[in-house]
Structure formats: structure tokens, C-alpha cells
Amino acid sequence: MNLDLDERVRAFRDEARAWLRENVPAEPLPHMDTAEGFEAHREWEMTLAADRWSVVSWPTAFLGRDASLLEWVLFEEEYYRAGAPSRVAQNGISLLAPILFEHGTPEQQERYLRPMADGSEIWAQAWSEPEAGSDLASLRATAVRDDARGGWILNGQKTWSSRAAFAHRGFGLFRSDPEAERHRGLTYFLFSLRAPGITIRPITKLDGHPGFAEIFFEDVFVPDADVLGTPGDGWRVAMSTAGNERGLSLRSPGRFCAAADRLVELWSAVPDAPAGLGDRVADAWIAAQAYRLYTFGAVTRIAEGGAIGADGSANKIFWSELDVRLHETALDLLGPEAELRESAWMDGYLFALSGPIYAGTNEIQRNIVAERLLGLPRGR
Amino acid sequence: MRFAPTDEQRDFARALDDLLGVAAVPHIARLWAEGHHAAGLHLWRRLAGLGVTALAVPEEHGGLDAAPADLVVAFEALGRYPVPGPAIESVVLAPTLLAAVPDGPAPEDLAEGKILVTVAAPPMTPYALDADMTDAVLLLEGTTLRAATPGRRLESVDRSRRLFETVPGPTLVRLEPDTVATALATAALTCAAQLLGAGEHALAVTVEYVKSRRQFGRVIGEYQAIKHLLADVRVALDFARPLVHGAAVSLGAGSTDARRDVAAAKVSASEAAYRASRAALQAHGAIGYTEEYDLSLWITKIRALVSAWGTPAHHRAELLAALTTGRPTHASDL
Structure with a gap:
């Protein structure tokens, strides 16, 4: 039983510590759940990414450093100890990315991971609905097959979506088989928050900032290329995220x-x-x-x-x-x-x-x- | 980094479980409380056979010179089963305190479990456990180690803890402050480990109980009130254990953070075990409140150990002193 760090890990930690000392903004950024603060935090994500500190545990092919779990934990210690800004890209990086690595097609990984890592695309999660909170499996938002266009039509309402007021893209579960019960018949979708048919209504949180939003879907088309995992298998796909989040x-x-x-x-x-x-x-x-x-x-x-x-x-x-x-x-x-x-x-x-x-x-x-x-x- | 018990430590824990699991320890503890020591002494000889009494004795005296992490494994087992007797005193303290006393009790005899020694260390530990039956009584006053004799007997809430005032005798040795500090820190650490073991047992028997006890037509373990009560105990124990192991690593490495880490371990293990004992009593209801039901042995032992070898208040003060003196402390410096 020991808590010793080997040379490689120690060197990684020291490099992170030195970089943060040089680069963490002296003044705190404006709150990330404001228009101004959102952009300032995106710029910080770009600064992190430029020197490969935004997603240290990812493969080098996707702007990471292939860091071990221990190295990631130590990086995070250094990050918070340095008083570095909150991560506006957090939900994408910690909730969606692990699923993209596990269930995403190579084409999806190519399309989404790098823009997520360098702050150019910020993701918002769309899990909860007005009638589905802790009991997520009771969700009602629907996905209907559109064979002619090669995709799905989304309808319904999501809520408590963190970052959705300003973010670019969203991910969430929709009921693609109306006959199936609860955990079955759900599909995991990726979608643009600027897509036709989407209405965003920001919700101001207890802290006075619009950190939440409701997302209304009215006949929003999502191509097959933006289904994550197999249609109908969304619950199983999503639960690897829930584990990560917890x-x-x-x-x-x-x-x-x-x-x-x-x-x-x-x-x-x-x-x-x-x-x-x-x-x-x-x-x-x-x-x-x-x-x-x-x-x-x-x-x-x-x-x-x-x-x-x-x-x-x-x-x-x-x-x-x-x-x-x-x-x-x-x-x-x-x-x-x-x-x-x-x-x-x-x-x-x-x-x-x-x-x-x-x-x-x-x-x-x-x-x-x-x-x-x-x-x-x-x-x- | 490998922050988990070694295979040897797991084997040691299993061997202790194998021995203690079938040794009718609750019965032995009850006999001990009445002053009948024969069965308890027999148990201690068997523990010596597994090396428990030799752990802190140097190799040149027939001991194992074991790391604090090994002591933690042993003492968690001594807590899981309510083994009576001056365990911390005889296994942890005596070998360290007596190392510089040439004509004192022999470390070889301690290692082999032939003798038991008790220690009072006022003000933290004002009374000596089992002083009427041990082979030696020690009194640690600051850095002065004296021989002592048993005085008036006092009753602990844990009836198997037979406490005695001490009558000071001749000075045996003046110890180095560091020796005393390390000895007392190791005592607090092993007490924390005992608390963890006792808390684990209280939780385990309660889980079994609520799976079988039926009220209003269902087992009470189905009720969320009971589930959440016991879930909180599981969480408290799961997060106290790494502090106990971490303090063992610090002590073993001679880290300057060792006192801080032992303080954190003792506070946290006391709180987790106490929570376990309260939840166990509440979930058992009236049967848990009886002396004749064995759970009482753990409920009373946990309460006694919470204030033994440094109360939570003492250790919180130690921790704050360590955090605010000297260099700025960061949790993130390994």
C-alpha cells in the first residue's frame, strides 16, 4: 500500500503545474452562464486546447495526451489549486465524449471530438423533461422515422438543460418506439441547437444567471448520421454517461x-x-x-x-x-x-x-x- | 502508486477472520468482563500464533517489524470481533515504549504473546485497561515512562474494558519526544482501525436483521427510511477507510503529515463507527437495546473507543494546528 508517484507521473504533474501558473487568468472571468462569460470561457477552452490541456485523458489523435486516470486526477488537482476557470465544455467532455469513444462511429468521432476539445462547439445535455426527472425512463419526447429523408423527426420538450442557452449542440434520449415500455425503445440523438424547429427558452437559476434552458422540439429533423449507437438502444448507451456523471x-x-x-x-x-x-x-x-x-x-x-x-x-x-x-x-x-x-x-x-x-x-x-x-x- | 492492501495483507485479514469467526469471541468478551480471563488468554495465544503480538516488535527481538498498514489490518479484525484485552497497549505501545528499558518486560515475550502489558497515558488516556491481570503496568507522563501498579477499578460502558487508576512507581526511562509522538499516533491509528472493524460488523448484522425482520407485512429492509439510514452508514465507512489507510502510509513513511493524517483518520473512523452503532440500534429496535443481545458488545465498545486515544475534539484540534502552522498545507501534495 503506497501513495508514491513515479517519475513519469510526477513530470506530468509538474508540467501541468508550471503551465497553469503561466496561463491561468489573473482576474476571474465573467460568469460562464452569461453571453459575455460564455465567450470568455470558450476562449479559455481554446487556450487550454492550444497546449493540449483541455482533454488530457483523450488519445493524442483527438488533442489529448493519453494521460492515465491517475494523471487526470492530478491534473484536476493542479487545475483547481491554480484557481483556473470553470469548464464551459465540461458536459460534452465528461458526459458525451466517453460515449462517443465507446459507441460513436469513426465518422462521428472525427466530426465532433476535436471541436469539443478546442472549445469551438459547446454541448448541452437534454435529459430531463417536465414529467421525467429522477424517473428519466418515463420520458415522452418522441422520435419518428423519416425514411424518405434518411433520419428522424423529433418532437417534445426537454428542460434543465445546462449551458443550452448559449451552446451549439445538444445530446439526449427520445422515445423512438411508442409501443415499447420505459427503458426500451429509446434512441440517443445528437442535434444542433440551431436546427429549424428548435426553440430555446433560457431559465434563470438560483444564482441569477441563465444556466438552464428549456428546449422545445417541433418536427426537428436529425439525420441517421447523428444517432449515437443503435436505434432503440439509447438507454444502455446513455447509462455509461450516468455512471460517469456520478x-x-x-x-x-x-x-x-x-x-x-x-x-x-x-x-x-x-x-x-x-x-x-x-x-x-x-x-x-x-x-x-x-x-x-x-x-x-x-x-x-x-x-x-x-x-x-x-x-x-x-x-x-x-x-x-x-x-x-x-x-x-x-x-x-x-x-x-x-x-x-x-x-x-x-x-x-x-x-x-x-x-x-x-x-x-x-x-x-x-x-x-x-x-x-x-x-x-x-x-x- | 498502489493504494490498496497487498496480497499478504489480504491473506492476513483472511487468516484473522478464519480464526476469530469461529472463536465465539462475544462469549469470551462476556467472560472477560466478569474477570474470567482464561478463554481470552487462550484466544490471545492463538492470535500470537498468527503473528499479531509480534507485529510492532523489532526483528532482532523475534518480532515482525511490520508497517503501520499491517497493524491496521490486524486491528480492524480485532474490532470486527470484540476481542477483549489491552490490544493497543500490549501490541502497539509496549514494544515501542519499552525498547529503551533493558530490564523491563522482554520484547521477545511480547512478540510471542507470553505476556500482556497495559499503559495509561494521561490526560489522553487516564486509565489503564486490565491492569489487574497484565504482566506489567506502564504510566506514560509526557516523555517520562514509569512503572505503575493498579489502583481503583472503574467501570466502562463497554463491560469488557476493565479500567484501573494507576499508582505511579519508579521512573523507567525518559523517552525522546518523537518516540512518544509516534507511539501515541500509532495507538490512535490502531484505535481508528478497530472502530472501522466494529462499525463494519454493526452494519453487517443490521443488514441481515432488516432483511428478515417483518413488520406491516414486509421486511423492514424494503422501507426507504431503513435503506437510507443504512446507505449513509455504508458511505461513512467507505470514506473513513481510505483515511485510515492513508494515515498508515504516512506513519510508515515517516511523513511530516503523519499526525495530521492520523487525526483525520481517528475523527472520521469514530464518526463512521458511531453512526453505524446508532443506526444498528435504531434498526434493531428494542432487541438492540438489550445487554443480552450481542450487538450490545459493539454498541458499547464503539462508544468507548470514540473517546479513547484522543477524543474527536482532541484530534480536530491537532488537525487544525497541523494545517495552520509551518508551511501552507495543500491536500494535493503527495
Whole structure:
């Protein structure tokens, strides 16, 4: 049992650290869920990509560095520690790309991966519908075959689509077989958010920015070339994304370790902080460190041929709740200043509040932990 | 990097499970609580046969000179089964503290499990476990190690923890501060490992119970209230374990972060095990509240170990001190 880094990994980490020190903008960018901030964050994606830091774990053929899982975790640590901007390309990179690599045709990979990696095309996910949230399989948006044009006609409504207010393209599930029940008869589609028949209505989030949108589909044509995987097989195709979103690839420990270190600094700077808050600072740091070490254990398991499986659900519960507690502690340390929007802690707090909800609510995750890790019977 | 137990450590854990799983340990713990030590001493001789008592003894004295990570494997097993006796004191502390005492209890005898030694280390650990039956009683006051004799007996909530005040005797040796710090950190680490094991057991028996206990026409494990209660225990234990293993790696490597990491491990393992014990009691209902049901052995042991070898408050203060003194600490420096 050890936590030693070999020379190659250490060199990779040091190179990332040096590059970030040189290149991370000194001033924070405007919020990425504004028109101005969206463009500024895209430019940052291009800067990252120019030196091959946007998708380090991808193959070199697609602007990556073939980095190992461990190297990716360390890159993320360096990234957040350097205070680098939020990733506007995140949803495409962490949710769609793994599926494109696994299920996409070579032609789809050629067409979509490089523009995703260099920030020229930003992707938004289109999972939820007004009547399908945690129960995603109850979705109603339809896809009807159009043999004459060689594609499908999409109709319906998606909602809570992150980045869709400004993004270029979307991905999501549609019911292509109206006779099939729930998880069957779904197809995974890629589509342009500028396609005829699409209407976008931005939704302002709790933080005051249009980070969500509703997407209305009225007879939107999607060619066969933009079906991901086999028609009717969408659920199985999509679930590899759900696993990624919950597990390692969406929220690396780096984000929480950096925030915990900043929390300790904040606490040190408040000379007469009540003792109880010190304990909460300690607990937040411990939780971030626990998540970090847990991830190194998971990296070891995966390297030895193991899988994450339902542990991803335990993982998601843990990081999302640690994030909320950590930011609550920071706000409590700020005292009456806490409510002011000028503090980055409030932005972090508002973002953290979404964690226990997205990627499958923590209630759903607890059911999964209980049934699949503990072996308790499924409810009736 | 390979952050997982080695094959040898897995084999060691399996051997301990094989021994303890069929040794009627709860019965032995109950006898021990009544002052009947024979069965417990027999169990300790069998544990010695697997090398448990030799782990922290140097090789030149017939020991294994094992890494803290090996101690963690052993102590998690000693927590999973409620093995009575001064385990941390005799296995972890005595070999280190007595190394510089030429005419003290022999390390060879400790390694072979021929003798048991207990230690009080006030203010953190004011009382000596089982001091009326051990071969030696040690009193660690700062860096001064004294011989001692048992005084008044005190009752622990964990009835198998027979506590004694100590009457100071002659000074045996003045120890290096680093020796004391490492010894106490290793004690806290192994206590954390015991808590993990005890928490795992409390969860495991509760999962079995809620799969069979029926109320309102269904097994109670089908109810989300129960599922979520136990899911939170699974999560807490899963994220405490890497901290315990990480602290073992730090201690083994002589890292300057070792005290910080041990503090994190003890806080986290205490909290996870305590959560497990509370959930176990709640899910069992009245039967869990009885002394005669074996779950009580773990519920009371966990409560006792939460405050043993450094309370959570003590370790949080240690952690904050480590984080805010000296160089700026980053979680991301390996």
C-alpha cells in the first residue's frame, strides 16, 4: 500500500503545474452562464486546447495526451489549486465524449471530438423533461422515422438543460418506439441547437444567471448520421454517461481539496472564529482528503481491472454533501457578510446546492447503495 | 502508486477472520468482563500464533517489524470481533515504549504473546485497561515512562474494558519526544482501525436483521427510511477507510503529515463507527437495546473507543494546528 508517484507521473504533474501558473487568468472571468462569460470561457477552452490541456485523458489523435486516470486526477488537482476557470465544455467532455469513444462511429468521432476539445462547439445535455426527472425512463419526447429523408423527426420538450442557452449542440434520449415500455425503445440523438424547429427558452437559476434552458422540439429533423449507437438502444448507451456523471469524471477531488485549503485559509484569517466553526473547518478538510484518498483507491482498483459500479452512487452522495457543508461553513465564517454576492464563496455555495439534485438525486443514490451495495430488497 | 492492501495483507485479514469467526469471541468478551480471563488468554495465544503480538516488535527481538498498514489490518479484525484485552497497549505501545528499558518486560515475550502489558497515558488516556491481570503496568507522563501498579477499578460502558487508576512507581526511562509522538499516533491509528472493524460488523448484522425482520407485512429492509439510514452508514465507512489507510502510509513513511493524517483518520473512523452503532440500534429496535443481545458488545465498545486515544475534539484540534502552522498545507501534495 503506497501513495508514491513515479517519475513519469510526477513530470506530468509538474508540467501541468508550471503551465497553469503561466496561463491561468489573473482576474476571474465573467460568469460562464452569461453571453459575455460564455465567450470568455470558450476562449479559455481554446487556450487550454492550444497546449493540449483541455482533454488530457483523450488519445493524442483527438488533442489529448493519453494521460492515465491517475494523471487526470492530478491534473484536476493542479487545475483547481491554480484557481483556473470553470469548464464551459465540461458536459460534452465528461458526459458525451466517453460515449462517443465507446459507441460513436469513426465518422462521428472525427466530426465532433476535436471541436469539443478546442472549445469551438459547446454541448448541452437534454435529459430531463417536465414529467421525467429522477424517473428519466418515463420520458415522452418522441422520435419518428423519416425514411424518405434518411433520419428522424423529433418532437417534445426537454428542460434543465445546462449551458443550452448559449451552446451549439445538444445530446439526449427520445422515445423512438411508442409501443415499447420505459427503458426500451429509446434512441440517443445528437442535434444542433440551431436546427429549424428548435426553440430555446433560457431559465434563470438560483444564482441569477441563465444556466438552464428549456428546449422545445417541433418536427426537428436529425439525420441517421447523428444517432449515437443503435436505434432503440439509447438507454444502455446513455447509462455509461450516468455512471460517469456520478462517479469520477464529473467531480474530481481536486475541486474539493482546493476549496478545503481555501476554507482553512479563511478560518485562519478570522481571529476570533467560534470554536465550533473550527471543528466544521476540520471536518470539511477531512472530508475532502477522504474523497481524495478514496479516489486513489478507485484509481488503483480500475488499474487492476476492477470496476466502479454502484460505488459511484456512494461517491456521488459523499462529494455532493461535502461540497454543501464546506461552503456552508465558509458562509458561517463570513458572518453578516455572508449574504453578499461579491464573495466567491456565495457562488460556490449556490453551485454546491445543485449537487445533491443533479446526476440522480441523492435519494435515488441511497436506494442504489442500499439495494446494490448492501443487498437490501427492492421496494414494491 | 498502489493504494490498496497487498496480497499478504489480504491473506492476513483472511487468516484473522478464519480464526476469530469461529472463536465465539462475544462469549469470551462476556467472560472477560466478569474477570474470567482464561478463554481470552487462550484466544490471545492463538492470535500470537498468527503473528499479531509480534507485529510492532523489532526483528532482532523475534518480532515482525511490520508497517503501520499491517497493524491496521490486524486491528480492524480485532474490532470486527470484540476481542477483549489491552490490544493497543500490549501490541502497539509496549514494544515501542519499552525498547529503551533493558530490564523491563522482554520484547521477545511480547512478540510471542507470553505476556500482556497495559499503559495509561494521561490526560489522553487516564486509565489503564486490565491492569489487574497484565504482566506489567506502564504510566506514560509526557516523555517520562514509569512503572505503575493498579489502583481503583472503574467501570466502562463497554463491560469488557476493565479500567484501573494507576499508582505511579519508579521512573523507567525518559523517552525522546518523537518516540512518544509516534507511539501515541500509532495507538490512535490502531484505535481508528478497530472502530472501522466494529462499525463494519454493526452494519453487517443490521443488514441481515432488516432483511428478515417483518413488520406491516414486509421486511423492514424494503422501507426507504431503513435503506437510507443504512446507505449513509455504508458511505461513512467507505470514506473513513481510505483515511485510515492513508494515515498508515504516512506513519510508515515517516511523513511530516503523519499526525495530521492520523487525526483525520481517528475523527472520521469514530464518526463512521458511531453512526453505524446508532443506526444498528435504531434498526434493531428494542432487541438492540438489550445487554443480552450481542450487538450490545459493539454498541458499547464503539462508544468507548470514540473517546479513547484522543477524543474527536482532541484530534480536530491537532488537525487544525497541523494545517495552520509551518508551511501552507495543500491536500494535493503527495
